Amino acid sequence: MALPVETFFLHPDAQGTLQSQIQQMIAQGILSGRFQRAEKLPSTRRLAAHLGVSRITVTIAYTELLANDYLTSRGRSGYYVSENAPVPPAFAPGPIRTDAVDWTRAIGQRFSGGDTVRKPPDWESYRFPFIYGQADPELFDHANWRLCALKALGQKDFTALTTDYYDQDDPQLIEFIARHTLPRRGIAARPEQVLITLGAQNALWLTTQVLLTQRRRAALEDPCYHALRDILSQSRCHVTPVRLDADGLPPDAIPPDTDVIFTTPSHQCPTTGTMPMARRHELLKRAADMDAIIVEDDYEFEMSFLKGPSPALKSLDADGRVIYVGSFSKSLFPGLRLGYLVGSEPFIREARALRASVLRHPPGHIQRTAAYFLSLGHHDALIRRMGSTLHERRQVMSTAITQNKLEIAGQGAHGGSSFWMRAPENVDTQELARRLRARDVLIEPGHSFFAGAAQPRNFYRLAYSSIPATRIAQGVGRVAKEIDAMSNLALNS
Amino acid sequence: MALPVETFFLHPDAQGTLQSQIQQMIAQGILSGRFQRAEKLPSTRRLAAHLGVSRITVTIAYTELLANDYLTSRGRSGYYVSENAPVPPAFAPGPIRTDAVDWTRAIGQRFSGGDTVRKPPDWESYRFPFIYGQADPELFDHANWRLCALKALGQKDFTALTTDYYDQDDPQLIEFIARHTLPRRGIAARPEQVLITLGAQNALWLTTQVLLTQRRRAALEDPCYHALRDILSQSRCHVTPVRLDADGLPPDAIPPDTDVIFTTPSHQCPTTGTMPMARRHELLKRAADMDAIIVEDDYEFEMSFLKGPSPALKSLDADGRVIYVGSFSKSLFPGLRLGYLVGSEPFIREARALRASVLRHPPGHIQRTAAYFLSLGHHDALIRRMGSTLHERRQVMSTAITQNKLEIAGQGAHGGSSFWMRAPENVDTQELARRLRARDVLIEPGHSFFAGAAQPRNFYRLAYSSIPATRIAQGVGRVAKEIDAMSNLALNS
Numbered sequence: 001m002a003l004p005v006e007t008f009f010l011h012p013d014a015q016g017t018l019q020s021q022i023q024q025m026i027a028q029g030i031l032s033g034r035f036q037r038a039e040k041l042p043s044t045r046r047l048a049a050h051l052g053v054s055r056i057t058v059t060i061a062y063t064e065l066l067a068n069d070y071l072t073s074r075g076r077s078g079y080y081v082s083e084n085a086p087v088p089p090a091f092a093p094g095p096i097r098t099d100a101v102d103w104t105r106a107i108g109q110r111f112s113g114g115d116t117v118r119k120p121p122d123w124e125s126y127r128f129p130f131i132y133g134q135a136d137p138e139l140f141d142h143a144n145w146r147l148c149a150l151k152a153l154g155q156k157d158f159t160a161l162t163t164d165y166y167d168q169d170d171p172q173l174i175e176f177i178a179r180h181t182l183p184r185r186g187i188a189a190r191p192e193q194v195l196i197t198l199g200a201q202n203a204l205w206l207t208t209q210v211l212l213t214q215r216r217r218a219a220l221e222d223p224c225y226h227a228l229r230d231i232l233s234q235s236r237c238h239v240t241p242v243r244l245d246a247d248g249l250p251p252d253a254i255p256p257d258t259d260v261i262f263t264t265p266s267h268q269c270p271t272t273g274t275m276p277m278a279r280r281h282e283l284l285k286r287a288a289d290m291d292a293i294i295v296e297d298d299y300e301f302e303m304s305f306l307k308g309p310s311p312a313l314k315s316l317d318a319d320g321r322v323i324y325v326g327s328f329s330k331s332l333f334p335g336l337r338l339g340y341l342v343g344s345e346p347f348i349r350e351a352r353a354l355r356a357s358v359l360r361h362p363p364g365h366i367q368r369t370a371a372y373f374l375s376l377g378h379h380d381a382l383i384r385r386m387g388s389t390l391h392e393r394r395q396v397m398s399t400a401i402t403q404n405k406l407e408i409a410g411q412g413a414h415g416g417s418s419f420w421m422r423a424p425e426n427v428d429t430q431e432l433a434r435r436l437r438a439r440d441v442l443i444e445p446g447h448s449f450f451a452g453a454a455q456p457r458n459f460y461r462l463a464y465s466s467i468p469a470t471r472i473a474q475g476v477g478r479v480a481k482e483i484d485a486m487s488n489l490a491l492n493s
Numbered sequence: 494m495a496l497p498v499e500t501f502f503l504h505p506d507a508q509g510t511l512q513s514q515i516q517q518m519i520a521q522g523i524l525s526g527r528f529q530r531a532e533k534l535p536s537t538r539r540l541a542a543h544l545g546v547s548r549i550t551v552t553i554a555y556t557e558l559l560a561n562d563y564l565t566s567r568g569r570s571g572y573y574v575s576e577n578a579p580v581p582p583a584f585a586p587g588p589i590r591t592d593a594v595d596w597t598r599a600i601g602q603r604f605s606g607g608d609t610v611r612k613p614p615d616w617e618s619y620r621f622p623f624i625y626g627q628a629d630p631e632l633f634d635h636a637n638w639r640l641c642a643l644k645a646l647g648q649k650d651f652t653a654l655t656t657d658y659y660d661q662d663d664p665q666l667i668e669f670i671a672r673h674t675l676p677r678r679g680i681a682a683r684p685e686q687v688l689i690t691l692g693a694q695n696a697l698w699l700t701t702q703v704l705l706t707q708r709r710r711a712a713l714e715d716p717c718y719h720a721l722r723d724i725l726s727q728s729r730c731h732v733t734p735v736r737l738d739a740d741g742l743p744p745d746a747i748p749p750d751t752d753v754i755f756t757t758p759s760h761q762c763p764t765t766g767t768m769p770m771a772r773r774h775e776l777l778k779r780a781a782d783m784d785a786i787i788v789e790d791d792y793e794f795e796m797s798f799l800k801g802p803s804p805a806l807k808s809l810d811a812d813g814r815v816i817y818v819g820s821f822s823k824s825l826f827p828g829l830r831l832g833y834l835v836g837s838e839p840f841i842r843e844a845r846a847l848r849a850s851v852l853r854h855p856p857g858h859i860q861r862t863a864a865y866f867l868s869l870g871h872h873d874a875l876i877r878r879m880g881s882t883l884h885e886r887r888q889v890m891s892t893a894i895t896q897n898k899l900e901i902a903g904q905g906a907h908g909g910s911s912f913w914m915r916a917p918e919n920v921d922t923q924e925l926a927r928r929l930r931a932r933d934v935l936i937e938p939g940h941s942f943f944a945g946a947a948q949p950r951n952f953y954r955l956a957y958s959s960i961p962a963t964r965i966a967q968g969v970g971r972v973a974k975e976i977d978a979m980s981n982l983a984l985n986s
Contacts, residue, residue, distance in 0.1 A: 027870025068874035099813030103839035162826035198852035320592030334657035335857035346596035364828035377520025381561035
């Protein structure tokens with residue numbers, strides 16, 4: 001039987017090339033049972049004319065389907081659904097029903113309801129996206145990343161790509177990090193002291209699980225990265241937020257019974273401040289006196305375009321007391337989900353065993369791709385290019401902030417990709433963000449970085465990592481105007 | 494100053510193309526500070542002659558380094574280290590020291606010491622690898638996987654590749670699983686009822702965290718997948734192993750206070766047995782009576798080459814009581830680390846929030862690559878090809894087992910990729926595996942699949958997923974010979 005050409009149509013909103021759409025349409029027709037074995041397909045000419053595409057497009061799609069044995073060709077008589085084509089399922093799914101299970105009871109532990117603020121998923125469609133931590137397609141070295149990925153997909157790397165490593169990492173990536181990345185932060189580490197993680201988030205999570213229990217205490221910077229607070233509250237340990245002073249985390253304010261201290265010395269999150277060297281030594285001394293472990297999140301150190309990055313806290317650590325968290329989310333892109341932990345072997349051993357239980361290992365292909373990208377020097381070249389672009393954007397933004405009389409609450413001495421801002425006391429930045437969104441401007445309200453019930457409501461973050469320099473002045477102008485309006489409204493009410 | 498050509502050398506055991514080795518050598522020389530800014534490089538002709546490579550290879554490497562601004566070219570006078578080249582670090586790493594930290598005290602929770610048996614990392618160099626669960630380069634459709642990965646690396650998919658999704662998945666992959674994969678198992682699910690995980694391991698781990706606490710009870714098949722026992726023992730819930738009978742998990746033997754039942758009905762792990770339909774209904778009834786949740790690990794259902802797979806337990810579930818775990822590790826490759834959970838929305842919501850805290854989301858690129866590979870029909874075509882090869886291997890192995898008078902303890906009625914074997918009582922298969930390894934044969938001893946202290950020592954698994962058909966008979970012969978030797982030795986001693 002011949003399949004009538006009218007049963008073939010392309011969805012107007014389908015994605016991918018025309019060839020892959022045709023291929024997909026036919027494969028799905030067979031898999032769904034609509035096209036049966038031995039049924040004859042329209043000729044390439046008829047189908048091409050019917051769909052309004054070129055004949056060669058249909059021919060290539062048919063050829064692909066031949067290769068995969070969805071179709072067979074019988075010489076001049078045309079194409080047929082193959083006798084060996086995959087079989088559609090023998091049973092139909094039942095209807096979706098309402099649950100008889102009482103999930104309120106069945107769920108033993110709840111994890112939803114965290115504090116993490118999300119960017120709108122369509123942030124790219126806003127004209128003034130002062131948002132933080134997404135890759136800028138204008139800056140990323142897409143071409144070389146693609147080449148490295150392709151190389152890692154080669155026949156030679158088949159094992160690296162496909163193998164179940166259990167608890168191991170890609171040795172090439174580990175070697176590069178140990179030999180090249182860490183020495184640049186002043187850190188000497190053997191491969192056994194490094195563990196690849198699914199991003200910095202995963203590194204912080206693993207560290208928390210290994211070091212903290214319900215009976216132990218963690219000290220956190222206040223303000224700090226909100227997802228870290230979620231991680232710690234889920235672990236149910238005691239948590240003490242320590243309010244920052246001008247030099248960052250004040251060692252004397254850390255409670256003496258603290259087991260683990262979390263800090264971002266090189267680039268405080270979110271204030272972007274850099275902890276001075278004297279304070280770093282004090283912090284290490286305080287931790288040694290209390291016999292506490294320090295977890296150093298060294299995110300964004302690569303963005304030190306104003307002056308070279310200060311050495312990591314870990315490089316000053318004579319006791320093996322510092323656990324170092326690194327990430328490629330800022331310098332490559334967050335969707336990559338690659339970071340790493342550096343620490344003493346007994347700690348790394350437990351973190352590795354836990355990682356194996358939770359997810360085994362980060363996918364082989366992305367590890368190998370990153371190893372190539374790093375070792376061929378593309379990463380360093382990218383960072384330099386990003387640095388010079390961010391430098392320019394920062395100058396433009398700094399000027400715009402001054403001209404608009406906005407107040408900077410914190411900025412990195414070494415560079416970075418954002419300013420930490422303070423609005424007048426009477427301006428709630430969550431409401432500000434909501435209003436600005438309607439005016440095509442995205443900012444990040446600051447309250448969720450703070451601990452406790454009495455979160456300050458008037459801070460916000462302005463990042464310049466995803467907005468072109470040419471739009472910055474106008475965007476900052478809109479922020480200033482809206483703050484003025486809200487502030488005056490509040491005064492007059 | 495000119496860099497002497499003698500300082501350039503290629504490591505004899507370096508990997509990658511000559512061009513990338515040269516590129517890497519120069520980038521590393523600059524990053525390490527050995528090559529300083531404005532220093533002159535040897536001409537392409539001199540370096541090519543010195544390294545014994547073609548001149549065009551050196552020229553291409555130099556051109557790449559020019560593009561990345563490691564080098565500059567001054568017309569006819571040659572190549573120089575660029576003034577803009579990345580700067581080497583300003584500080585040297587300190588020496589690696591001995592720790593002052595008492596890690597026995599500092600570590601709050603231990604995760605090492607699990608029961609998981611590892612394959613030797615060099616398993617591919619063995620002539621008779623009867624090992625389970627690794628990708629066979631002869632079977633995998635590497636070419637099309639590579640094309641799909643390349644497509645997912647294209648400019649159009651940049652956002653899918655790089656975006657921080659927080660707790661979301663790639664909508665294209667979710668859509669394909671919900672619309673095409675699950676209906677083939679008889680399951681109807683909305684996208685909100687599906688969560689992508691880092692493999693089945695991660696799916697089981699997330700499920701355990703959400704459903705079980707120290708006060709709750711899990712029932713497990715005995716024998717079962719050993720990593721699941723590790724996951725449950727880390728969660729510190731009560732665990733009851735339930736010994737299988739001929740039809741799989743006997744519902745009546747499940748303790749009445751059980752909260753969660755873990756089962757592999759379509760393809761029991763490791764015995765490969767299929768639970769009959771009547772038993773499935775009994776199991777669902779028993780769970781409903783106890784108000785327990787069932788976690789169905791439907792691994793390897795794709796390998797049903799003898800007859801079509803039976804519908805999933807989840808497809809018979811009228812209460813929303815079954816949580817379904819799927820994986821692409823067996824049908825694609827384990828290094829991919831992609832699986833999925835299907836369940837009611839209140840459960841998926843908590844699993845999603847936990848996943849976000851632990852690792853945010855599986856990397857965007859692998860999700861999109863899998864979405865393409867599935868939707869273009871390559872996955873189904875691959876499964877069919879794998880099925881026919883596994884079918885052939887299975888017949889060869891079945892014959893060899895009979896001829897060598899070995900005992901099959903369990904085999905799948907629908908197919909699969911292994912036989913579950915029983916040696917004589919007096920043969921310890923861990924010792925058997927050790928001896929066979931010296932004879933170029935890898936088998937998997939069975940003890941670690943069993944719970945408790947009195948694990949049977951005489952079971953083993955023989956898989957045919959990674960060994961060519963032509964070697965099976967000889968390999969099985971060696972297994973039989975060694976079992977005979979050990980058995981006779983034991984009788985005579």
